Amino acid sequence: MTTPPPAQAGMPLADVDTPALLIEMDAFERNLDTMARGIAAAGVRLRPHAKTHKCAPIVRRQMTLGAVGACCQKVSEAEALVQAGVPDVLVSNQVVGGRKIARLTSMASEAKVGVCVDDAHNVAEIGAAADGAGVSIDVLVEIDVGMSRCGVAPGEEALTLARQVAATAGLRFAGLQAYHGLAQHIRSHAERRAATDAAIDLTRSTVDLLGRQGIPCEIVAGAGTGTWEFEAASGVYNELQAGSYVFMDADYAQNLDATGAPVATFEQALFIYSTVVSSPVPERAVVDAGLKALSAESGAPEVADIESARVAGVSDEHTTIDLSNSNARLAVGDGVKLIPSHCDPTANLHDWYVCVRNDRVESLWPVVARGCIW
């Protein structure tokens, strides 16, 4: 059920079968460089999130530029990357149930493996499995720093769980996971900073509490593409987990900087290449990419490179483009690049990246962990 690649290396972009998931390599490489320089300047580590791209060649490029490994969200995602040669993975999520825990500990004989916890029984289960398998798992205690999702409360609850981890054979207490997902998408710079500062304060006080009790946090992990500069400068976080910066999307492009302008640190590098399949009237063009080619829960995609083109609707297999306010006209057969609103679930819809430079296909990369949600 793996689909064949929609292109061949060397092909002009215009010949790529559609819809296709494009990486514009120049922008992509600039994004990787920009983050690597920012991380180096801040003196912290980068463990970029692979849930964004699910692709081993991208992890390798990130690690060549200094990343210490990859974050994954699922054991299956980590397995796919480890099988493709990634040597160090953190499942930045809870891993629950005997079968998944057995796969996690099995993977630890192939690679350095870490996991997050927020439940005492779960800690005991992972410890028993790791000890039984004769491996050691790095464990981060997840604290809730404002997202109201997973994670124990900062402070005493975190201390209690950290003590349990530190006392459990097969486990190594490695530090804290303190990710504030909601803060990533706050548009106002001041409000985004305030939400992140609150998370930083909670994290700092928990790190300090554990330190006073003789439990040092080697790793203090979190941050995303929307807030990473704040955590990088915090003096508390030392391992950042941003993922979307490699691609960007229409949602992140709405975040504002301190001057009120869109944050321009990273460039849009991910596109859905589509073909006009219908243009019944001159001001309307319908392309062949819909909800099965791009994820629209964060809003409709945007049209790249066509001024004043507006997306009028997205359905299962179509995106309808309204050209009423544009001088551009599109004919059946024309290629159109769409900017997805949310890069992570969009990439997960595809089996292949078509890597493009100067309108020519440079290479094809498999989305090796596509569908690895278990």
Next chain:
Amino acid sequence: MTTPPPAQAGMPLADVDTPALLIEMDAFERNLDTMARGIAAAGVRLRPHAKTHKCAPIVRRQMTLGAVGACCQKVSEAEALVQAGVPDVLVSNQVVGGRKIARLTSMASEAKVGVCVDDAHNVAEIGAAADGAGVSIDVLVEIDVGMSRCGVAPGEEALTLARQVAATAGLRFAGLQAYHGLAQHIRSHAERRAATDAAIDLTRSTVDLLGRQGIPCEIVAGAGTGTWEFEAASGVYNELQAGSYVFMDADYAQNLDATGAPVATFEQALFIYSTVVSSPVPERAVVDAGLKALSAESGAPEVADIESARVAGVSDEHTTIDLSNSNARLAVGDGVKLIPSHCDPTANLHDWYVCVRNDRVESLWPVVARGCIW
């Protein structure tokens, strides 16, 4: 990159690995029977849409109950089903570009193949390819009956294109495609009926016009799960294309009948089975299914079987359940069934259906056309 099945036949539901795409077989079979009886009573044909399920065993069950074949939206989707033995497919969509047209005509030596058109140049291209390959393709002229997406205008434009099709070697003019997608999701029964009646009027006048010009419409196709009863009773439409009725979803469940109550013709048969991976406070449970396991552009999923449980958020890999107003409590490891808001793009995220009856896995069906978007 095909993922392994998350279950084995005979297993209890509680042992299914999560997240998993479940079909509750009793409800599913009742849905198939209900539609088959409604269609038979109306004296029309059913060509159900396979873009909903992308699964050959489901097409076979539909055809056993009287369906004349399947609709697909993409050539690749049709290819996957034809390779799995489906003998009659209509691509209810425009097929554009030499490579896709070549695959369409090639498929016509394996199965009965139809396609929709709304562009004169496209008609000529498909005709040349079909004639060159020595095959005949059934062609429906698509008319826009209210959706403002694809399709020529009803009336004279349709007549002009129908004449071209009828005069093109390799093509057989088979009739009209007249689908009103927007009408499917209008909540009010009266407004949904009015929108559909307007579509029926436009379709009838076009059928009459073509008939007067000696171009009979053997097939008048359209309708969906929201409006099928109106088209079935119209005396104009004779081939209905509903798809979602096999599964249903939280969006369709909001459509109202003439009394103002939710339409109860079909039952929810599709679920995402998930596991609680975190419950940091008693009134909150976080499960392991997010945007990569269910499509949320039509809204958050709903929680099945737990009264007053409310979905507080959906992110890439998590759905957060708020139990503040519920007496139920969930523990880490518990199984939870979610009702997706939109069945078609949700099914496309998975490689396997886990078919369940009485909380036991009965069989596993491949989502054979998963990812077939080209």
